[in-house]
Amino acid sequence: MTEEIKLSRRLLQVASYLPKGAIFADIGSDHAYLPCYVCKQDPSARAIAGEVNKGPLASAKETIHTYQLSDVIDARLGDGLSVLQQDEVKQLVIAGMGGALIRSILENGKDKLGSVNLIIAQPNVDERNVRSWYLDNGYIIEDEAILEENGHIYEIIVGKKVEDTYSLSEQQLLFGPILLTKRNALFNKKWNSERNKLVRIINQMKNAKEKDTVKIGQFEEQLKWIEEVLRNGSNDN
Structure with missing residues (x-):
């Protein structure tokens, strides 16, 4: 069988x-x-x-x-x-x-x-x-x-x-329009991890001899979005 x-x-x-x-x-x-x-x-x-x-x-x-x-x-x-x-x-x-x-x-x-x-x-x-x-x-x-x-x-x-x-907004494209509405514990876990990775990358880029200021600016904007979403998510729970 x-x-x-x-x-x-x-x-x-x-x-x-x-x-x-x-x-x-x-x-x-x-x-x-x-x-x-x-x-x-x-x-x-x-x-x-x-x-x-x-x-x-x-x-x-x-x-x-x-x-x-x-x-x-x-x-x-x-x-x-x-x-x-x-x-x-x-x-x-x-x-x-x-x-x-x-x-x-x-x-x-x-x-x-x-x-x-x-x-x-x-x-x-x-x-x-x-x-x-x-x-x-x-x-x-x-x-x-x-x-x-x-x-x-x-x-x-x-x-x-x-x-x-x-x-869709840039934030909705990044986080997902439906996931953003639900914002469950796993969503927060993922984006906490992504936030930490992004902080490390930004710090490395800022310490590089040749700085890509445009890319650093894009990453910093994304970091701001992540921190806003996590802050809002913690208020909802």
């Missing part, structure tokens, strides 16, 4: 945003655990598992075969959204990469996004890059989550395609 698929908390949260009957792509799918879990839970779901390297693709195909899901999940080799045909999927998952890489995958594959009404991104770092791409390309931030796993704090950012234009 095949073992039940066990997803990490991070991927379980990602999976929870997919609707019933999802027709989705998981880009950078690795072992294809996420699409296999979703399609096992929901027999009406269909998935494409995209991988840029042959090793992980072989692992994905093996997982799909083990769980007898070859009729509903297709594992494909290719860079980013090049694995997709136009209008082939309605939802897109990109998890476990840096925000800049996620942004470039979305930007380079824009011609494949015509029918994609939901993007679930989980950047490991640089979440602002993902939010600003959503903003520039007609996706409203419908939901956000923050969670900790194995000593790392992750954010999940869900973008929904909309007709209307909308705007």
Whole structure:
């Protein structure tokens, strides 16, 4: 008997945003655990598992075969959204990469996004890059989550395609418009850590022989935002 698929908390949260009957792509799918879990839970779901390297693709195909899901999940080799045909999927998952890489995958594959009404991104770092791409390309931030796993704090950012234009402040792009409203203990923990890192960086830059005053100014402004948010957050609790 095949073992039940066990997803990490991070991927379980990602999976929870997919609707019933999802027709989705998981880009950078690795072992294809996420699409296999979703399609096992929901027999009406269909998935494409995209991988840029042959090793992980072989692992994905093996997982799909083990769980007898070859009729509903297709594992494909290719860079980013090049694995997709136009209008082939309605939802897109990109998890476990840096925000800049996620942004470039979305930007380079824009011609494949015509029918994609939901993007679930989980950047490991640089979440602002993902939010600003959503903003520039007609996706409203419908939901956000923050969670900790194995000593790392992750954010999940869900973008929904909309007709209307909308705007976000620089602070909302940095902290997340929904996370900023919730401001839970984990949010405060993350931004306390980021504040400490930023203080160290600013001090190092100020002590350098050649000072980048523009960059120092940008970092100091960001530090001010973080300290304001943390101050407000502590008043709310």
